[in-house]
Amino acid sequence: MTVQLQDIRAAHDRIRDKIHRTPVMRSASLNDLAGAQLFFKCENLQKAGAFKTRGAVNAVFGLTEEEARPGVVTHSSGNHAAALARAATLRGIPAHIVMPKTAPAVKVASVRRYGGKIVFCEPTLEARESTSQRLISNTGATFIHPYDDVRVIAGQGTMAVELLEDIPDLELILCPVGGGGQLSGVAVASKGISPKIQVMAVEPSRADDAARSFAAGRLIPSVDPRTIADGLLTSLSDRTFALIQKYVDGIVTVSEEGIVNAMRTIWEVMKLVVEPSGAVSYAGVIERRVQVKGKRVGIILSGGNLDLDVLPWQIR
Amino acid sequence: MTVQLQDIRAAHDRIRDKIHRTPVMRSASLNDLAGAQLFFKCENLQKAGAFKTRGAVNAVFGLTEEEARPGVVTHSSGNHAAALARAATLRGIPAHIVMPKTAPAVKVASVRRYGGKIVFCEPTLEARESTSQRLISNTGATFIHPYDDVRVIAGQGTMAVELLEDIPDLELILCPVGGGGQLSGVAVASKGISPKIQVMAVEPSRADDAARSFAAGRLIPSVDPRTIADGLLTSLSDRTFALIQKYVDGIVTVSEEGIVNAMRTIWEVMKLVVEPSGAVSYAGVIERRVQVKGKRVGIILSGGNLDLDVLPWQIR
Numbered sequence: 001m002t003v004q005l006q007d008i009r010a011a012h013d014r015i016r017d018k019i020h021r022t023p024v025m026r027s028a029s030l031n032d033l034a035g036a037q038l039f040f041k042c043e044n045l046q047k048a049g050a051f052k053t054r055g056a057v058n059a060v061f062g063l064t065e066e067e068a069r070p071g072v073v074t075h076s077s078g079n080h081a082a083a084l085a086r087a088a089t090l091r092g093i094p095a096h097i098v099m100p101k102t103a104p105a106v107k108v109a110s111v112r113r114y115g116g117k118i119v120f121c122e123p124t125l126e127a128r129e130s131t132s133q134r135l136i137s138n139t140g141a142t143f144i145h146p147y148d149d150v151r152v153i154a155g156q157g158t159m160a161v162e163l164l165e166d167i168p169d170l171e172l173i174l175c176p177v178g179g180g181g182q183l184s185g186v187a188v189a190s191k192g193i194s195p196k197i198q199v200m201a202v203e204p205s206r207a208d209d210a211a212r213s214f215a216a217g218r219l220i221p222s223v224d225p226r227t228i229a230d231g232l233l234t235s236l237s238d239r240t241f242a243l244i245q246k247y248v249d250g251i252v253t254v255s256e257e258g259i260v261n262a263m264r265t266i267w268e269v270m271k272l273v274v275e276p277s278g279a280v281s282y283a284g285v286i287e288r289r290v291q292v293k294g295k296r297v298g299i300i301l302s303g304g305n306l307d308l309d310v311l312p313w314q315i316r
Numbered sequence: 317m318t319v320q321l322q323d324i325r326a327a328h329d330r331i332r333d334k335i336h337r338t339p340v341m342r343s344a345s346l347n348d349l350a351g352a353q354l355f356f357k358c359e360n361l362q363k364a365g366a367f368k369t370r371g372a373v374n375a376v377f378g379l380t381e382e383e384a385r386p387g388v389v390t391h392s393s394g395n396h397a398a399a400l401a402r403a404a405t406l407r408g409i410p411a412h413i414v415m416p417k418t419a420p421a422v423k424v425a426s427v428r429r430y431g432g433k434i435v436f437c438e439p440t441l442e443a444r445e446s447t448s449q450r451l452i453s454n455t456g457a458t459f460i461h462p463y464d465d466v467r468v469i470a471g472q473g474t475m476a477v478e479l480l481e482d483i484p485d486l487e488l489i490l491c492p493v494g495g496g497g498q499l500s501g502v503a504v505a506s507k508g509i510s511p512k513i514q515v516m517a518v519e520p521s522r523a524d525d526a527a528r529s530f531a532a533g534r535l536i537p538s539v540d541p542r543t544i545a546d547g548l549l550t551s552l553s554d555r556t557f558a559l560i561q562k563y564v565d566g567i568v569t570v571s572e573e574g575i576v577n578a579m580r581t582i583w584e585v586m587k588l589v590v591e592p593s594g595a596v597s598y599a600g601v602i603e604r605r606v607q608v609k610g611k612r613v614g615i616i617l618s619g620g621n622l623d624l625d626v627l628p629w630q631i632r
Contacts, residue, residue, distance in 0.1 A: 023339060028363075044587045047344075087505060264624060271360045273587040273619035304587035306629070 005192030044304030058155030085116030147181025157185030180240030231277030322506030360620030372473030401432030463497025473501030496556030547593030
C-alpha cells in the first residue's frame, strides 16, 4: 500500500478540525542572510508541539468504530507517543504507549498529560516489540507505527497541502528526514500539487541513512546513529524509502554545529522555540548545502518539544 | 499634550506598512489552566523583537522633512534604542544612541545592526542626559524619549487597536508597566474603542512604583528597583501617570518567581521566546493576582529580546 495525493487530501478533510492550521512565518533578517525568500511552516506551533499530531489524528480517526474501541498501541518515547495519546483521548479510546523505563521524565509526563497509558519495558528494541505484541494480543488494540504506516504518512503530508495553499508559488521545499514519514508525505503532496516544485531533504550527517540509501539506490539502515536531533535517529522503512526515491529530488546532510546554530538563530531572530530536529531544514540553508539564492523556499520547522533546563549551545 | 484615540488611529495609519501586524495566539492548555479564554498579542514577533518599534516608527515618521534631516537621539540601552535605530534607518536619517559604556555587548550589537550610531558615556543618569544634550545642540537632532512622548505613546497604543480588531469582545486586557508608555497607549485605545473593557496593569513587585503611585494618587518614583524584568525598571512620568490614572482600572504586582515561571511556561507550551518583561502580564494570571475566570482576556507579550546564553531559570 502506498500513498497518493488523494489520500492526503482525504486525511486533511478528516483531521482539519482537530489540529491547528499552523502559521507560515517570515523574517526579513533571515531572508537577507540567505538571499532568498524563506517561508517557515511552523509545526512547532502544532497541537502537542510537533507535526506528529497530523499523522496520529489521521490514523486514529481513520479507524472504524469496531477497530477503534480497543484502542491503539505504539512504542515511541518521542513526539509520536504524545501525539497518539492526544488523538486517542480526543476519540475517547485508550492509547497504550510502550516506553523504555529509561525514558526522560519530561517525555513520560507529556504522554501522561495527554491521557496515554504508559507501559514501561527494558530499554531494548526486542523488549519494546515484544511488549507491544503482548499488548496487542491482550487488548485487541491497533498498532500505529510512528512512520511506517500509510495513514500516518498521509497525515503528515497535510502540512504541505496547507503550505502550498498559503504560498502557491514555492520553488523549493526543505524537509528533515528521520524515518521518512514526514518527508514522504510532504513529497507526495508537493509533487502532486505542483510537479515542478523541488523537494529536498536535510539529514544530520551523524544519522545519514537516508542520504546514503538515496545515493546507493538501496536501503542502508543506520548503525549507531548519534545526533542532537533526537527525532531523526530512526531509519527509513521500505515503504518510506520507495516514496522518497520516487518523489524527492535530493538529500543533503548537516553537521551537529549547523543544527545548533540553526536552532539558536531561529530562537533569537524569529522568537520561536524549535527543537534540534525541527531546525535541521534551516541548517541546510545556513551550511549552504542547498542552493536557495533568489528562490522562494518553504522550510518546515517540524517541532518545538525539548527540555529547557539545558540548551544545546550550553553543552559544548 | 495628551493622547487620544484619534492620535492612535492616525499613528496606525502612519506606521502600518512599516511594522508587523503581529498575530494573536491561543493555547488550549493555558486556557484550561486559567479557566479563561486567553488571547496573546505577540509583540515578541514584532520587527526588532518588541513593541517599541511601534512608538519609534510613529515618532520618526511623524517628523517633518526639516525636523527629520538632522536625525534623532535617545538614551536607552534596551528595545527602544534598537527600535529607534531601525526606524531612523528606514527613513534614511541618523539615530544617535547614547549608551553607558557598561552596556551588554548583545545590546550594542543590536543597535549597530539596525544602523544606530552609538555614543558611549559613563554609566550614570547625569552622563546620559548631558551627553544627549550635547548631541542635540551639536547636531540639531530631535530627542525621542522611550516613553514620555505623545508620539511614542500613540504608537504603542496601536497594538490594542489591532488586538480589538481581531478579538472585539475582550472583557479584560493585561499589560505590563514600566515607564508607562505602552500601558497608557493601550489603555487610551482600549477604553476609546470599548469603554466597558477592563484594563489591568501588571508590574514586578521589585519595581512597583506604578502600583504604589496608583494607590497613593500621586507619583512615587522607584528607588533602586531590581527585577529580572529589565525592561520595566523605569518609573512613570507625569504624562503617563495622568493617562494611567484616567484610563487604567488597577495595577497588580507579581514576584520574580512568578515572572520566571510565566516566561518558561510560554516557552514550553506556546513555543514562543518572550523576555522576562514580556511575560509579566501572564505572571499576573499564574499568580492569580487578577480575576480572569470565565473571561475573554487579552494578554500582551511585549517583547522577545534576551541573551540566550543563560536563562533565568538556570540562575537560581
